Amino acid sequence: MKPVKGGYAVEVPVINVSERARQEQSSVLSTFKAFGVTFRRMITSLFKGDMPTISYPEEQRPYSERFRGTHILTVRDDGSLKCVACYMCATICPAECIYIEAGEHPNPEIEKFPERFDIDMMRCIYCGFCVDACPEEAIVMSREHHQAVYDRSETIYTIEKLMQRSGIYAKGPGYRPNIPFAEAKIFDPEKNKVCSIPSGVEERHPAVLYESMINKRH
């Protein structure tokens, strides 16, 4: 196999369209031929159910497991945030769109957690470096990419929004270093009732809710 012009390493079949184009141009008959194609497609899609289009957005195509959509912050088994605020993602981020403020976690074994974890989605370039840099599988990408908002401030995703958005659990994760997940999982609003977002009580911040774990250690 030798490289061909254009840089392909495989042999690409070459279709010469100029000959066919000259033939079709030269006769009126080709117009009616084209009508025939259109009519045939109409019959198949109307009566045989062979429709190439879907009624988006009610219906959506499945995305790849490696799709790099908006980020998800994953959780531990008890539904608390996995992130330890190590700033690896903020460090590697070429768009500098991640802002973290770390806090002292009540559990000394965990030590650190993000009091604030914001991603400026308008600035994000969806390169997925943050996911690669994360030592804890705490941030993965989703298969969701809807960014239409009424206000620019809504494009800054806070912990709550990054942890759980409608439909994010059902769609499953997008790009992530380990397939399947080794340690983390996506917040499940059905199972993890204790951290339901938005929390009714303010101090019950999702990241601090390690009650089971803290009680066990003290």
Place this chain on the structure above:
Amino acid sequence: MPKVTINDHVYEAEKGKTIIQVADEVGVQIPRYCYHPDIGVEGSCRMCLVEVEKAPKLVPSCATPIADGMVIRTTTERVNQAVRYAMEFLLLHHPIDCPVCDQSGECWLQDYYMSYAGHDSRYPLGEKTRRRKAYNLGPEVKLDQERCILCTRCVRFTRNVTHTNEIQVFNRGHKAEIGIFEDAPLTNPYSMNVVDVCPVGALTSADFRFKVRAWFLQGTTSVCAGCSTGCNLRVDHSARAVGGGIPGYTATDGKIYRTVGRRNIEVNKSWLCDEGRLSFHTMERWPRLVGATVTGQPKNTNEALTFAHSQFETIRQQSGDAAVAALGSATNTNEALFLLKRYFRGRVDFRLGRETETYQTMQDDLLRRLDKHPNTQGAIDLGLAGLGDLKSICERAERKEIRAVWISFHPQLVGSDSDETLKDLQRLIAAVEFSVVSTTHDFDWARKATVILPMAGWAEERGTYTNYAGRVQITNRAITPPAGALPLHVMIVEMLKLSNVQVTSDPSAIFDWLGRDVALYSALDYDSIGLLGAVPAGRTAETTEVLR
């Protein structure tokens, strides 16, 4: 003097020095954990082993004095192997929690692992010994016993430097650990130095903990403005914009996250007191002034300065030069005070209280001094202690001898200014016809002043301070002052321009001008002052070295 050969180069060194001291002087790098030049020798980490010809075994370079004709090699395979094994033992039970460790990025374990060891741990991560984490040694310091390598630098600091002996090694053998007695927490006024000396992430500062990662910081060499000692330090401030356009985070302003002691044997060795180390928080205590006001109306700074100049000129023409005076601050730089003296034709003082009497008095026997202003000696050198202190200026203002005054006020960074001083300042503002206050924060007492000018504070301007012993040291601009605030010397340069004196606002050029005026400083310039400061040649050294 004995001659030693280190890595095939012959050096002459003072008798009695150890190998590691000579190597440090000539720039040969020897890894070490337990040795610290200001704490002393322990010889427990086994990292500084070097090969000495005719010695049967490798010798610890921190504990071996040099001898004439000694041939030392620091880079042989035998040495590297010894260091590698030492590293493997030190890291045997290390939790490898670098992502949550504050030291990460400036950790000596990381550095030496990358340059010497590079091994895989033979101990599975789950089976490593677990010890206490985030344990409070005192109000300012937290201990993580898992990360500790028992170099005992902190123990020796409290033993040899502060003589308080709070930190000890408890138990023996593999159970040995650093700790404190429960009834004697680490509360000495120099406690946070143990965070500086800790080469690993075992001791972390409660104040700096988790605020920012070390690699986001940029260091600017500066001088502490907490008292007249003028300890050398490094200001670590934000250097990189993280977080893009996220509200609440301003990428351009810069923020000081911590200050770290900078070694200067003549002044502070490697140490800082806790008050001075945390003094940068004082700047956050009150809201900053963000714009100039003239009789309560917001004006831009240039308009306000023009107005002030015209007022001063009018009063000077009416009642003579003596009716216009200025009250500087001993926290202003030499440059600013010098220009102030120029503009106000020598009618300047800086004394708010008893600075001149106390600036050489020690508060304790290590570093701190009673006068909480960094530049009292500088102001005295400039001849500013002649007009009279705040109280006498006040009285003269009440007798209408002084009709207009410029008050430059910088809050004390350590402790707080006495209520009496603030009351006197208020009295002074009320007594004069026309008052200009250039200050850093929005203080209540200053609101009555005719013109209020926002001023850049410590670490926001470049200049020199002269410490208690007459050492002239450079304080650098680490962060940007809030919008609208200018350093005092820039404001006075504008004022001088209005009175047809053309001056540059570059501090080093102003210092040159100062040197022509003040004979003592004539031989100095910013290059010769450098990082460690310089004592002017003509100064008689009255002060004694009191550091241990």
